[in-house]
Amino acid sequence: MLSFENDYSCGATPEILARLAQTNETRFPGYGSDSMCEQAKAKIREACAAPDADVWFLVGGTQTNQTVIDSITPQYAGVVAALSGHVNVHEAGAIEASGHKVLALPHHNGKINADELDAYCATFYADDNYEHMVFPGSVYVSQATEYGTLYTKAELERLAEVAHRYDMPLFVDGARLGYALTAEGNDITLEDLARIADVFYIGGTKVGALFGEAVVFTHHGKFSDTPKHFLTLVKQHGALLAKGWLLGLQFDTLFTDNLYCRIAGNANRQADRIRAALRDKGYQLTFDAPTNQVFVTLDQPTIDRLSRNVRMGFMEKADDTHTVMRFCTSWYTTDEQTDALIALL
Template sequence: MYSLRNDYSEGAHPKILEALTATNTTQEEGYGEDSYSAEAERLIKAFFNAPGADIHFVSGGTQANLLVIASMLKPWESVIAPETGHIFIHEAGAIEATGHRISTIPTKDGKITPEGIKAVVNAHTDEHMVLPKMVFISNSTELGTVYSGAELKAIRKVCDELNLYLYLDGARLGSALASDSNLSPEDLTKYTDVFYVGATKNGALLGEAIIINNDLFKENFRFNMKQRGALLAKGRLTGIQFQELFRNDLFLENARHANAMAAQLAAVIRDCGYSFLTDPVSNQLFVIFPDKIITALEKEFAFYTWSRIDELHSSVRLVTSWATKQELVDDFSALLKRIS
């Protein structure tokens, strides 16, 4: 059975496996102080035009979010996030467990607006309540949408006006950058205090790169990593993977492939007369199907049913990856045409 459940069901891109094998017996320093990690940092800084950034490699997205948010906020400060945000729904209360409340903003497309941010801040009036201090967003979002550079700029502006930090979850940042959404790598550097670059969902075995732009949060971050179990003895393993992803454009190449496969699926879905929960622009599609069509598709393809639309329709999430084969797209398209 083909799976369209997520973009991390496969292992790693062959070039990454080759790089890991080729360097396997070379001795290096531990805990991220190896030459591969240093070169990966140099390449990432060049890609994002972030020469002054600090970069730290960790194993996963939830770990990155926990580390960053816990280190940036004082105990009485809270995070503003969309109600669809990963930290609010899919991280087992990791942020709340550090003592930080998440104040959510309703959203239909996974994105939040300056107006929504202002409303949350205005609702918190004194020291008897938590103090909103950070805005959390994802790009691409949990609903597959993408913030453009202009949208990031507008959120940055309101953050500056309200004395808020801006943190961006980049688990699928590759897909966002590879989309036609007027987003550049430099936008991340210009408009965020901290963001992370996801590799787990873009061709690596595992790994995310935390990029700290704001000098206020750079000092002693490795202590934070060590205390929370994120400082890997064999940090070379993430360094090698990021070095390979950013050496010859593999990071964007993988994302472009995933987006292209999703775009082909979206075109066929439209041709068959179906609509979308959000406009398809990345490697995640949220499609509204009749329940009977979902039942038929599930006999040959695995995917998540996302939400109930009405008595006869539901939305489903279809996710493509760096490794999605043309054969899968063709077979899904043929089946959908046959049963529609």
């Protein structure tokens, strides 16, 4: 069975497994207060060219989104996100469970638009009754988005500008950041991100690690400082790992010799090959996206036929007879697997 259903179906990069084996008997202090975490944080700060940034390692994506959003969003406010944003759709209500409304903006292939954000906020504050409504209190975007698309540097800068104008930090969910950084046409580097965003995270779960996300508070402006007693907040939200060095170890490995981007690039290359094959064979790509997620609108007989040999992701019904499906590559997808998939198309 070919596995293209998601990008977290496999263990970790061999380098991480090797480090786990090497350090397995070493004694470390708990909760991230170890030297491995310090070392990884230093490497991430360096990769971000952000010596003042504050780095934290959390267990997974939903935990990170919940912890960060609940920490940076005022109690009287919600978080603005795309209608298609992970926090709005696929996190089991974790944001609302921590007390905040997700204020959903229309999405454009997964992205929100700075002008629409501006208009939303302007309309909000122009409403006589705004004190009875949920304030826009922070802005959440994903890079790459849930549809595999990318914000350009200009778009992200404009979003930050609008967010800050309305007193909101800009938070970038980087669960798939590796695939964004290495995509063809991407113009946002880690340094850019650390300069533009107030807080973002570098996804490990989907890019080479067994699990883990590295949260970066960028400390470059009034919205980008670490929330007070953040460790306590991380623990309260279920995002703290007892054996914290396991997270430090993984990110230290991923940020040694640029491993993170090297392995991420593979996913995009495999996805590009699938996209090319689909186009060649006359399939209809649902969205034009440069990263590791390939969306294609298929009819039911094709889905049935492929499903005998390939695990794909269900996205949504397109119409009565067609469905949007997703082929998802990852850092671990091999040429052979992609060849096999293409042969089946």
